[in-house]
Amino acid sequence: MAQVENPARERILARIRAATRSVPSSRTAPDARPIFAPVSGPLERFRAECAANATECIVVETASERGRALADLLGGIPEGEIFAQDSPKVRRALALSGTRQIRWSSEGAPSENSQAGVTLAEALVAQTGSVVVSTACGGRGASLVPPVHIVLADTSQLAPDLPAAMETIRRNGTLMACSSVCVITGPSRTADIEKILVLGAHGPRRLVVLISRESD
Amino acid sequence: MNAAAEAFLREAAATAANGELHQIVRKGVEHYDAAVERGRARFLDWEAARQRCRKIKREAIDRLDLYLEEFERRVNERGGHVFWAETAEDACRYVTDLAARAGVRTVVKSKSMVSEEIRLNAALETRGIKVWETDLGEFIVQLREEPPFHIVTPAMHLTRRQIAALFREKLGGVQTEDPQELTAVARRELRRAFFSAEMGVTGANFLVADSGAIAITTNEGNARLCSSLPRIHVAIAGIEKVIPRAEDLALLWPVLATAGTGQAITCYNTLVTGPRTASEPDGPEEFHVVLLDNGRSRLLADPEQREVLHCIRCGACLNACPVFRTIGGHAYGTIYSGPIGSVLTPHLRGLAEFQHLSFASSLCGACAVVCPVKIDLPRHLLQNRRNAIAAGLRPAQERTGFRLWRWAMENDRRFTMFGWAARFGWKMARRAGLAGTALDPARRWTKAREMPEIPRHSFRALWRKTHGAG
Numbered sequence: 001m002a003q004v005e006n007p008a009r010e011r012i013l014a015r016i017r018a019a020t021r022s023v024p025s026s027r028t029a030p031d032a033r034p035i036f037a038p039v040s041g042p043l044e045r046f047r048a049e050c051a052a053n054a055t056e057c058i059v060v061e062t063a064s065e066r067g068r069a070l071a072d073l074l075g076g077i078p079e080g081e082i083f084a085q086d087s088p089k090v091r092r093a094l095a096l097s098g099t100r101q102i103r104w105s106s107e108g109a110p111s112e113n114s115q116a117g118v119t120l121a122e123a124l125v126a127q128t129g130s131v132v133v134s135t136a137c138g139g140r141g142a143s144l145v146p147p148v149h150i151v152l153a154d155t156s157q158l159a160p161d162l163p164a165a166m167e168t169i170r171r172n173g174t175l176m177a178c179s180s181v182c183v184i185t186g187p188s189r190t191a192d193i194e195k196i197l198v199l200g201a202h203g204p205r206r207l208v209v210l211i212s213r214e215s216d
Numbered sequence: 217m218n219a220a221a222e223a224f225l226r227e228a229a230a231t232a233a234n235g236e237l238h239q240i241v242r243k244g245v246e247h248y249d250a251a252v253e254r255g256r257a258r259f260l261d262w263e264a265a266r267q268r269c270r271k272i273k274r275e276a277i278d279r280l281d282l283y284l285e286e287f288e289r290r291v292n293e294r295g296g297h298v299f300w301a302e303t304a305e306d307a308c309r310y311v312t313d314l315a316a317r318a319g320v321r322t323v324v325k326s327k328s329m330v331s332e333e334i335r336l337n338a339a340l341e342t343r344g345i346k347v348w349e350t351d352l353g354e355f356i357v358q359l360r361e362e363p364p365f366h367i368v369t370p371a372m373h374l375t376r377r378q379i380a381a382l383f384r385e386k387l388g389g390v391q392t393e394d395p396q397e398l399t400a401v402a403r404r405e406l407r408r409a410f411f412s413a414e415m416g417v418t419g420a421n422f423l424v425a426d427s428g429a430i431a432i433t434t435n436e437g438n439a440r441l442c443s444s445l446p447r448i449h450v451a452i453a454g455i456e457k458v459i460p461r462a463e464d465l466a467l468l469w470p471v472l473a474t475a476g477t478g479q480a481i482t483c484y485n486t487l488v489t490g491p492r493t494a495s496e497p498d499g500p501e502e503f504h505v506v507l508l509d510n511g512r513s514r515l516l517a518d519p520e521q522r523e524v525l526h527c528i529r530c531g532a533c534l535n536a537c538p539v540f541r542t543i544g545g546h547a548y549g550t551i552y553s554g555p556i557g558s559v560l561t562p563h564l565r566g567l568a569e570f571q572h573l574s575f576a577s578s579l580c581g582a583c584a585v586v587c588p589v590k591i592d593l594p595r596h597l598l599q600n601r602r603n604a605i606a607a608g609l610r611p612a613q614e615r616t617g618f619r620l621w622r623w624a625m626e627n628d629r630r631f632t633m634f635g636w637a638a639r640f641g642w643k644m645a646r647r648a649g650l651a652g653t654a655l656d657p658a659r660r661w662t663k664a665r666e667m668p669e670i671p672r673h674s675f676r677a678l679w680r681k682t683h684g685a686g
Contacts, residue, residue: 006299006300008300008301008302008306008509009300012300012302012507012509013281013284013300015509015513015516015517016284016455016513016516017281018517019513019516019517019522020277020279020280020281020516022519028271031264031267033261033264034261035261035264035265035268035467036258036260037260049480053480105497106497108497108498109497110498112407112411128470128480128481130481135493135496138497139496139498139499140440140444140492140496140498140499141497141498142497144444162465162466162467162470162481163463163466163467165466166462166465167463169462175487177493178493178496179294179488179489179491179496179499180443180444180486180487180488180489180499181487182440182484182485183481183484183485184483185480185482185483185484188435188436188437189435189436189483190353190399190436191369191435192352192356192369193352193356193374193376193379193398193399194240194243194395195243195244195247195248195372196376196395198395198396198399200399200403201352201399201403201435201436201437201438202350202403202406202407202410202437202438202440202441203436203440203441203484204437
């Protein structure tokens with residue numbers, strides 16, 4: 001795209017500089033007061049938060065049990081395309097799901113009538129019962145377009161709280177490598193009509209997290 | 217009085233007497249209050265959270281040029297475009313020109329108060345482009361062809377019956393009044409729009425300098441669809457939205473959610489750093505950020521009121537405000553309503569036309585108590601009042617009245633005399649049957665309220681009687 005002329009840039013910046021020139025430095029001593037109580041027992045906390053925010057959380061022992069849980073789950077989902085992040089872990093898990101029609105993220109975006117999206121996560125957040133996904137988890141639409149989003153994770157991915165999750169993202173360079181990252185907390189919702197909670201406004205109606213205690 | 221002030225008084229009087237509206241607004245606010253109480257209980261130290269959020273915003277606002285340049289550099293590095301707009305017209309022109317160049321026929325939009333501020337929808341529509349508001353509340357008010365009632369809950373003034381009737385009229389075939397089913401109707405309608413639109417427009421809750429990312433918070437997921445499906449994504453944000461670091465979001469996200477709706481954290485907190493990369497299966501090919509000034513740098517130059525730019529648009533001050541609760545969001549006649557709107561609008565659209573809003577307050581201070589970034593809103597209302605008076609924007613009789621009042625208050629004798637004259641005058645007016653009529657000097661008060669009976673003796677007379685003359 002051709003560069004658009006933008007003479008306003010210098011004018012705006014000049015006004016900002018003139019306006020803030022005389023602002024005294026606001027550096028104050030760092031405030032060490034804790035804002036949230038520390039999270040103890042991340043897995044229990046994660047499950048409790050999921051129960052509160054309408055995420056379905058299933059905890060199993062091994063990766064292969066997780067695959068079987070996924071197969072059970074998909075058995076209850078209507079016929080049609082399953083969109084899945086193309087990664088060895090997801091391929092291994094879906095190998096147990098028999099004859100479902102699968103569209104892999106390496107083949108493009110999910111179609112409008114995908115029945116479920118299956119992805120991995122960058123991290124889980126115990127404090128809020130959140131799942132952190134990036135575009136590396138099957139793209140932007142995988143966790144958004146299908147009516148059900150299924151996340152395959154393990155307990156090693158549990159961050160106790162949001163600062164720890166953001167630190168994981170930073171350490172892994174996720175924001176450098178991916179064009180989008182999303183912290184997802186429960187299925188899509190709205191309360192715009194008389195403040196009554198309705199799930200599945202525009203995004204998935206169901207969010208299911210399958211966690212194995214063993215990493216794979 | 218100018219047209220805006222006259223319209224404000226007329227609309228405020230009308231909504232203040234609208235019992236049905238009060239009921240629905242009260243229901244909404246009570247629901248919100250209860251949720252916020254639960255939300256705050258999740259914090260060990262809510263006060264410390266507010267202080268730290270204030271500090272984050274202050275750090276960014278005090279060095280706004282550095283953080284904006286850092287943000288811009290990083291967006292450019294990732295293949296995005298940043299456009300700086302001095303005015304609403306500049307911002308609209310950039311977006312409409314972009315849409316025209318790319319042959320855009322349909323735009324899907326997620327909730328953005330800045331897009332309301334610049335009247336983007338009208339600008340796009342005059343170029344023949346169809347615009348879909350996709351937040352459910354915004355979709356509803358767009359169908360009603362009215363502005364949002366509240367900056368967070370745009371349709372809080374409507375009952376499900378009204379919404380059902382609206383859908384029946386505008387969308388056809390809707391037989392239900394059930395919120396679940398009404399939401400499903402909107403979802404089906406808007407899915408078609410999402411998959412056919414060539415451009416998605418969103419706001420941004422935060423611009424993250426150290427990552428070159430925009431952060432968007434929604435519950436419905438509509439902003440994610442707007443920024444994922446169409447070929448072009450345009451984000452519009454005020455220049456004050458920048459924050460220094462991505463890690464700041466670990467606090468700002470839960471605080472925004474708690475103050476905005478009482479949730480622990482909003483359902484989707486999305487960061488976008490650019491267009492899709494070569495290895496990604498989907499996402500837009502173009503990513504544009506429009507940085508809007510539109511009066512903000514002028515406000516920044518006001519050392520007394522600079523902190524108004526810390527606002528994160530959570531809507532808490534609206535919900536807490538007895539004036540907002542009584543007159544509702546539309547009576548203000550401004551895009552931003554409630555305490556923050558009364559403080560901010562004179563800076564964005566001129567003191568002469570909007571100073572009256574700063575006088576429509578009892579200065580009870582509830583807004584400052586709930587503000588998650590600790591903006592001292594009552595002080596700013598007072599400063600706007602002072603500035604309006606200094607600029608000679610108030611009516612002459614108000615100035616004369618206050619001079620007279622000060623003159624009377626300065627001297628014991630005069631005070632006694634004025635007190636007596638007022639009591640006597642009021643008694644005479646009552647006896648003559650003037651109370652509540654057009655000739656009543658206190659008509660502003662008495663046309664909607666009973667005037668209390670004036671007691672036989674003044675307070676000073678009673679005091680002298682019981683405590684002596686000392």
